[in-house]
Amino acid sequence: MDCQEKLEVPVYTDVDRETFLRDIYPLRRPAVLKRVPLGPCVRAWTVSYLAQKGGDREVKVHVSPEPRMDFLHKNFVYRTLPFDKFIQRAAEAKHSDFFISEDESYYLRSLGEDVRKEPADLRKQFPDLAEDFHIPQFFEPEQFFSSVFRISSPGLQLWTHYDVMDNLLAQVTGRKRVVLYSPKDALYLYLTGDKSEVLDIDTTDLQLYPEFVKASRYECILEPGDLLFIPALWFHNTLALQFGVGVNVFWKHLPPESYDKKDPYGNKDPVAASRALQSLERTLGILEELPPDYRDFYARRMVLRIQSRAYLRQTMEASQENTDT
Numbered sequence: 001m002d003c004q005e006k007l008e009v010p011v012y013t014d015v016d017r018e019t020f021l022r023d024i025y026p027l028r029r030p031a032v033l034k035r036v037p038l039g040p041c042v043r044a045w046t047v048s049y050l051a052q053k054g055g056d057r058e059v060k061v062h063v064s065p066e067p068r069m070d071f072l073h074k075n076f077v078y079r080t081l082p083f084d085k086f087i088q089r090a091a092e093a094k095h096s097d098f099f100i101s102e103d104e105s106y107y108l109r110s111l112g113e114d115v116r117k118e119p120a121d122l123r124k125q126f127p128d129l130a131e132d133f134h135i136p137q138f139f140e141p142e143q144f145f146s147s148v149f150r151i152s153s154p155g156l157q158l159w160t161h162y163d164v165m166d167n168l169l170a171q172v173t174g175r176k177r178v179v180l181y182s183p184k185d186a187l188y189l190y191l192t193g194d195k196s197e198v199l200d201i202d203t204t205d206l207q208l209y210p211e212f213v214k215a216s217r218y219e220c221i222l223e224p225g226d227l228l229f230i231p232a233l234w235f236h237n238t239l240a241l242q243f244g245v246g247v248n249v250f251w252k253h254l255p256p257e258s259y260d261k262k263d264p265y266g267n268k269d270p271v272a273a274s275r276a277l278q279s280l281e282r283t284l285g286i287l288e289e290l291p292p293d294y295r296d297f298y299a300r301r302m303v304l305r306i307q308s309r310a311y312l313r314q315t316m317e318a319s320q321e322n323t324d325t
Contacts, residue, residue: 003206003213009180009220009228020138020229030180030234032220033168033227039134041172042225045245047091053128054083061086062107065100067155069107070199072192076107083126090153091243105156110149112264119146119264122247135249136168136227143251145266150248152176152240160189160196160237164259165266167230167250171222174244178220183233184312185215194267201237 011032012024024031062069064076079099081089089095090106098104110125112118123130126149135147145165152158154174160181169178179201181189188211190197198209206213221241222228230236232253250266252259260268269277283302287295 041132051084174242
């Protein structure tokens, strides 16, 4: 998007726990961390090694005929494969064995043992491979929520979304482009739940999504061994420039009671936010009882009330600038 403001994600090298907690974490902004020790995985995780160590454990994967996955029109299906077969297929450009087409794309987001109750944990699902990956100690052990395998075919692009927990994306093998948008730009991203309806972020249809140009675009390229710190609520879109293996590590930075205890994926809105959104829906239902001009007037009053009570001051100032222009 040439018409969007483009900003680089800052890069830090040789970051230890003290530096991260003092200089990076308090800023609540994305950061690329280089030369943080991740263990032997960076060198060891070849396709053959992963297939051997992962074995024939069955995994549920996304399979799509197109590399850009579309949650709106569901251009993918879920299929189950032995891990070793999945790895071999995901690394290929063309497939002799396939579900949809010979150039179909694959994506794995690993799951817990009981997918309805347990978060993903590399140490439990893939203990042999977990020995190769060292989780950076940038948070307290009791804050740990999940460690998620993310494995993508070359060219696979995952839609823009946000998570409610802080996380580190470790790009173990392959190169990946990541585009991020600030939570303060949520108004311009055409949200459906936690996802943006703007699937093509590079050549966006501005007739359909005219406000998208107002969102500032942060972009970085992750090389093998790089970490990306993604603060909670920052939107991110990933594009696998090569076949790649990554591990997402999520942790609870809010008080434990803030999170939905029945959420094994860690992507449900905090409990208080969910209650507020439900109350909003009820309030909007009440407004429907008014004539259109009254409904419009009182809706605007409500927006002003929300801005004055809940917006951060710098967000309010930016919003006012956009209104003035």
